[in-house]
């Protein structure tokens with residue numbers, strides 16, 4: 459999918475003189491300096507309030523600065539070469555979820571050390587994908603899987619979720635409205651089960667957590683052991699520390 463589009467994006471960078479989305483310096487879509495600013499420790503990014511059923515959420519950055527610029531340029535402007543650094547960043551967040559799951563299994567509660575980790579991206583509506591001409595999250599998730607495997611984590615990508623009924627655009631909705639908009643909206647594809655699979659739900663951004671909670675619900679309902687949610691960026695909609 460999208461190979462001609464990819465070629466086009468590469469050509470734009472090469473011949474028309476691309477610039478770094480972070481600092482605007484001429485060159486690749488993300489210069490070395492801005493790219494290294496994405497290598498950060500994952501942190502727990504539970505939204506507050508947290509929607510019911512939302513598992514642990516890890517993020518690598520606030521939705522701001524270089525991360526925001528890169529996500530927007532990749533999603534909206536088709537700067538497809540950004541999928542790789544964004545995928546690597548998402549992998550750091552997955553590591554956060556996995557180390558938490560390992561910790562839980564060490565003290566005897568739920569979790570366990572997963573053999574194979576299945577990355578399940580939150581679904582986009584078919585209309586959104588058609589309008590953008592590509593599926594940005596799936597592209598990033600595939601790069602994330604690649605980065606994890608390079609680091610020795612047995613990771614597979616399974617875009618098994620789909621939007622099962624009409625939903626409206628989440629932008630502009632309150633947290634309560636978002637949750638209602640998405641309640642029961644996702645399902646695994648027909649004839650698919652995830653019994654016993656260790657799943658990390660992945661998304662680009664976590665705002666109210668409504669999308670992640672619904673994706674976790676749908677994957678759990680199909681039999682998965684959902685270890686947590688990994689996102690690249692979290693909005694600052696979290697209760698400030700007391």
Ligand SMILES: [Zn+2]
Pocket residue numbers: 478479480481482483488489490491492493
């Ligand atoms: Zn830069």
